[in-house]
Amino acid sequence: MKKRQGSILFKVLVYTVCIFLAILSLMPFVIMIINSTRSTYEIQQQAISLVPSGYFMSNLEVLLGKTFDPVKGFLNSIIISVSATACTVYFSSLTAYALVAYTWKLRDTFFTVIMCVMMIPTQVISIGFYQLMYKVGMTNNFLALILPAIAAPTTVFFMRQFMLASFPMELLDSARIDGSGEFHTFNAIALPIMKPAMATQGIFSFVASWNDLFLPSILLTDNSKYTMPIMVSLLRGDIYKTEYGAIYLGLLLTVLPILIVYFMLSKYIIAGVALGGVKG
Amino acid sequence: MNRRKSFSYAKYGYLFSIPFIVAFILFKLYPTIYTAVLGFTDCKGLGNTNWNFLVDEPFKNYITILNNPSFQTSLKNTVELWIMNFIPQITLALILTAWFTSRRNKIRGQGFFKVVFYMPNIITAASVAILFNALFAYPKGPVNDILMSAGVLDEAFYFINNKTATRAIVAFIQFWMWYGNTMIILISGVLGINPEIFEAAEVDGASDVQIFFHITLPNLRTILLYVLITSMIGGLNMYDIPKLFSLGGPDNATLTTNVFIYNQAFSGSYMYNRASAASMIMFLIIAVLSALLFLVMRDKDEIKRKKEQKAFAKAQRALAKGAN
Incomplete structure (x- = not known):
């Protein structure tokens, strides 16, 4: 009985920590994706939002300009x-x-x-x-x-x-x-x-x-x-200094191809890392 | 007949190695020697390829670099930032490894966690650095927003203007990018340990904690050394994050040796000679670490080969017995 309780406590601890770490890994990218659709003004009013906005195209214009x-x-x-x-x-x-x-x-x-x-x-x-x-x-x-x-x-x-x-x-x-x-x-x-x-x-x-x-x-x-x-x-230079919407969008465009490839091939990549020696 | 067979194929070994050897000499060996030579010359100025040896004081650049306060700071920063990231990284990776390989409590969703924990490692470091720069923006930024609404901060904090905070964040980014990688390597190391050892310990009534410290850790020694040395070499090359997150600042607080070398050689005064001297100092440090790694890995191979030989001899003996 005591043993089983210990086991449940152990699992609660493990899953809590793992879910926290998963959020820590994912959150920066979620913020990046949502903020790429928000205007710089919106971001400066409230830097985090769970709701995408409609400024994707105008951010793109600033970015490519x-x-x-x-x-x-x-x-x-x-x-x-x-x-x-x-x-x-x-x-x-x-x-x-x-x-x-x-x-x-x-x-x-x-x-x-x-x-x-x-x-x-x-x-x-x-x-x-x-x-x-x-x-x-x-x-x-x-x-x-x-x-x-x-x-x-x-x-x-x-x-x-x-x-x-x-x-x-x-x-x-x-x-x-x-x-x-x-x-x-x-x-x-x-x-x-x-x-x-x-x-x-x-x-x-x-x-x-x-x-x-x-x-x-x-x-x-x-x-x-x-x-x-x-x-x-x-994007780190002076030209985009205050254009946060455009910066997030620029980051999204550079990160997206890798994220897609990663989630498609993650099985092989994880197996490859396990072989060791990938650290460069 | 026999002689012809052993003669004819060896040349292909040389032939097929030629592309590698040529590319290696041209793009690795020659630049290495060239860098070493430049460290003893007066070569500076944008695009300058004319130089003379410093005949009177051949070690002048090395002495200048070693006495340069910025280089000293950068060397100290590089080591400190690496330690600040490595200790939490290896600790967390070991804890996660112990959890994920626990034989009494199987953790579900390991595949998902591995994929998510490893993800930051594969993203372009340049993008990560700038993403974090945006996240720590001042006066309005995601991190400031979270900390203020959680009541941790009363007013926005200018992270990138504070030396301690910037260093902590740079170390954190490195930690965040690498612990998943380290964890996966360690888990595969544990899976490589003979399960009979664990079974025997369980039969003897050892607890999970005892098993971890007395069986898992000692058996991971080689892999831990491998992780330590490769991480150290990687840490000595830290460039993208400090360069783009905080531009080496504030006040040189995150100036690493590679950022220093880049600044010496490719901006401002284009001091190729001094940058070369600094590079060679780093080269020597890394070469020593590589030599250590080489010894460790060769040792592993040797042990494996001996084990295989033993198993082979055993099989032969068994076979001989069977024949009798």
């Missing part, structure tokens, strides 16, 4: 993130394949190097990177943000783990007997087997590339090249 261009930011971000993700996923698979499918002299040395540099963030080498890009005239060029994605040590590491655990090596031998070339074997046989790992790693490299602010903001100085996070940072 200045330098903020969500469509351009969205397209630029899509181009960069999709290309960078494709590079990361394809070449990391290829590198992991080289590490697992073949025995070569420098293999272990190479893998140790990958493990060593896995955690070095790009920010600390940004000055050298910027100077190099400036010298070869690649500032304001998306390739400067896409090509480095070919060398993604973390992704190689996880692809290798996946391959070691679940790649049937006999397939390679039978492909060789059938006369398939090594590169063709990789593309036609190895890649399809690695699809689950590619999907997980793809989601995370896409999100990382989409959310990046530091490197794009030093490389891209031309308005027409701005990515979504750079567009967002404009």
Whole structure:
């Protein structure tokens, strides 16, 4: 009897805390969505409301009347993130394949190097990177943000783990007997087997590339090249200082695509986080 | 016959690694060396690519940076902000992990809670920073409204003008963005522990609290270390939130090292040389932490391999016995 009471108390405590935390996670975004439909005047009278208002279009007009261009930011971000993700996923698979499918002299040395540099963030080498890009005239060029994605040590590491655990090596031998070339074997046989790992790693490299602010903001100085996070940072500037309705709407436009993708893929994302090593 | 087989495929290992190696040398290794070199030069001014080595005092930039009060403040801030976010983060993540993996009381709706707790982590940090800036607006803003109608405040409080409040909010945002991530990693760690250990403890009559402290925590050691080090490296790179929430202010209260480096190199005087020196100091700190992580993770692999070998040997022995 006493035990059951304790159990009920425990559950009440757990659910109370969890529901509180859930509200804490969701509320900022709910306020953002509702306030994006309210006029700046309404927001200044009463900053929180549960009822949407009818000023969505006029907020949009204020927002787009200045330098903020969500469509351009969205397209630029899509181009960069999709290309960078494709590079990361394809070449990391290829590198992991080289590490697992073949025995070569420098293999272990190479893998140790990958493990060593896995955690070095790009920010600390940004000055050298910027100077190099400036010298070869690649500032304001998306390739400067896409090509480095070919060398993604973390992704190689996880692809290798996946391959070691679940790649049937006999397939390679039978492909060789059938006369398939090594590169063709990789593309036609190895890649399809690695699809689950590619999907997980793809989601995370896409999100990382989409959310990046530091490197794009030093490389891209031309308005027409701005990515979504750079567009967002404009909302903090003086031009929108008192236009709260427009600021909330601008935030909504930048957050919405990610929220939609997240709720569609949340199952895979949570499973991917559980694998660890997503922290960048 | 045999020789041909072992000879012909090794070259593909090298061949398929070429794209990675080339991209790595061009975009990672070369910039690293370049940054290190710039730290010893007089390179400054917008878009300047001409520079000379400081022959008389090669370490001048490093000495200037280490003695720079702003850099000292930024280093102190970075560490303090990380600690202020990490301690509550790991505490809450551990409590939630204990609750969600409790074997006596199954908690329902875990899938939903995980999705919601993790959500802030995936949202663009730049958007989060500006959203919180709007939420803490003064004199009329959502947070001020809530606190005033709840009777906590008598009049609106100018959060972003107060050093302590701004720092607390920046640490809170980091905490809010990362505890879900940490929790999910820890839960998967607990699920990886052999359930027989828990069963044995239950049979012996251990309470949930005893099980947590004497079985779960010690078994999570490697994962906790992993979380600690990756979080530290992430914390040392804190940029988006302090840069956009509070612009490093007020009065440098949320100036982190990365914001400092950005300001040195890409605004005002364009001091690439000093920014490089500051970057290299951070690089060294992070390299040491990475080395630690490397040792931890290699250790884990090693243990796993040994376990597998043992299991294999055991199976072989059993097989031999069966044959007899």
